[in-house]
Amino acid sequence: MKLFYFPGACSLGIHVLLEEIGASYEAVLLDLRSGAHKAPEYVALNPKSKVPALVRDNGRVLTEWPAIAFYLANLHPQAGLLPTDVDAAADAVSAVEYIVSTMHMQAFARMYRPERFAVSEADFDSVRAQGKEMFLAGLEMMGQILQGREFLAGDRFSIADAALLFVTFWAARGELPLPASVAAHFARMKQRASVQTVFAREGLAL
Numbered sequence: 001m002k003l004f005y006f007p008g009a010c011s012l013g014i015h016v017l018l019e020e021i022g023a024s025y026e027a028v029l030l031d032l033r034s035g036a037h038k039a040p041e042y043v044a045l046n047p048k049s050k051v052p053a054l055v056r057d058n059g060r061v062l063t064e065w066p067a068i069a070f071y072l073a074n075l076h077p078q079a080g081l082l083p084t085d086v087d088a089a090a091d092a093v094s095a096v097e098y099i100v101s102t103m104h105m106q107a108f109a110r111m112y113r114p115e116r117f118a119v120s121e122a123d124f125d126s127v128r129a130q131g132k133e134m135f136l137a138g139l140e141m142m143g144q145i146l147q148g149r150e151f152l153a154g155d156r157f158s159i160a161d162a163a164l165l166f167v168t169f170w171a172a173r174g175e176l177p178l179p180a181s182v183a184a185h186f187a188r189m190k191q192r193a194s195v196q197t198v199f200a201r202e203g204l205a206l
């Protein structure tokens, strides 16, 4: 398998899942800053021009964080990345969906890409502020789920924790306040070998 990623982007969570399953894969840095995701060779591979993209062993390209996480968890069930209990599995999918579609694509995108939500530049600051409010509300919600628990779903690390990791990383990098239970989750994540390996490879400070 081959993962296209950019250091510290949402692909971080998929990178960690690949380490967790222990399968062999190649991690390819796609430099979003220089526009490598818009280069014709990459667009031919992934017309969405985004990371993460996973090239499967059969050559087919898979995009969208939840789909890639679902694929990896089911391809390597021994890694236990999706709870076997149906209630806990549904909780994991629910958390992933919220983190990706609301916290990332709605809240965080408003903070850093306001032009995608407002036509007039005069509105950008209010869009950013709205995004920050939504993002902080999302962290609070994740914090509530984590009350008295180590993981977002079930009793072990799952795809939901890998999703929370990348938004928490963004929050910490942006010096946003983390609810205590989210900060504790982040600290636990950073103790995992998979996370340490990926942070080192992506050149991120732990």
Ligand SMILES: N[C@@H](CCC(=O)N[C@@H](CS)C(=O)NCC(=O)O)C(=O)O
Pocket (backbone or CB within 6 Å): 009, 010, 011, 032, 037, 049, 050, 051, 052, 063, 064, 065, 066, 100, 105
């Ligand atoms: N819905 C996609 C979103 C992927 C996404 O937005 N990736 C960002 C990095 S975190 C990206 O590639 N941005 C480049 C751009 O939008 O130009 C997913 O969940 O995988």
